[in-house]
Amino acid sequence: MQYEGVLNKMHTEFANPIQYYLVFEQAFIHINQIINKDIEIQHIGYQCLNCAKEKKIFRQGFCFDCFTSSAAAGDWIMRPELSKAHLGIADRDLAYEQKVQLQPHIVYFAVASDLKVGVTRKTQVPTRWIDQGASAAIPIVEVPNRYLAGITEVALKQHYTDKTNWRKMVQNQIINVDLIQAVKNTESFLPAEIMPYYEKTQQEIYELNYPVEQYPTTCKSLNLDKTPNYKGKLVGVKGQYLLFNDGTVFNVRSYEGFKIHLSIN
Incomplete structure (x- = not known):
């Protein structure tokens, strides 16, 4: 099976075990069903999750321009104590900030x-x-x-x-x-x-219980910029990490905005 798309964090469903889905524009993959299968990941480009331009990702799936301007990447995201919407004060976009900040936390x-x-x-x-x-x-x-x-x-x-x-x-x-x-x-x-x-x-x-057949005893993180082509046997998923039988772990969320080709055998 062959898939191509832009990485976003995996969608999840609270169940026993947790159910995982990798969603692309034209298809989605139920990750639980491909555990114990051989996977090949090829990094083939970038696409900013905000502006959709094919620009190198800076952080959180955004290109540099969007990360430094979008309301969805304001400092209050990582540091909630900086929130000011309750005072009617804008950081980047008050309407967006009120929508997100002024709700139960x-x-x-x-x-x-x-x-x-x-x-x-x-x-x-x-x-x-x-x-x-x-x-x-x-x-x-x-x-x-x-x-x-x-x-x-x-x-x-x-x-x-x-x-x-x-x-x-x-x-x-x-x-x-x-x-x-x-x-x-x-x-x-x-x-x-x-x-x-x-x-x-x-x-x-x-x-919370995760679909893991084998936990790594030692682990190394897959970096798509340094290793744009990787093959391995998927043995589990935990958090936003894909776990492979050779000890490689891949943090999907860290590579949001990366365009990949995915082969499943």
């Missing part, structure tokens, strides 16, 4: 390697945790906008990491942690204005 704990704190829109639960390769996750607090989520995360980052160790994640090296107790332990760290929301939040644990 979740501050959460996830365990993909170590215990980490993070922020996501409520509509992205549990997709956000799947994309991170979390084995378990739990909301800490639900708040009505991105700014409040951001200042909560900033407070908690004084005590918890906000990073996932991707090597531990793909190797399934996960710490055991009592998530309910971990949430209770945050109470004294939360800003006072957040406490009413904390008390109302339903703190339910989500368990």
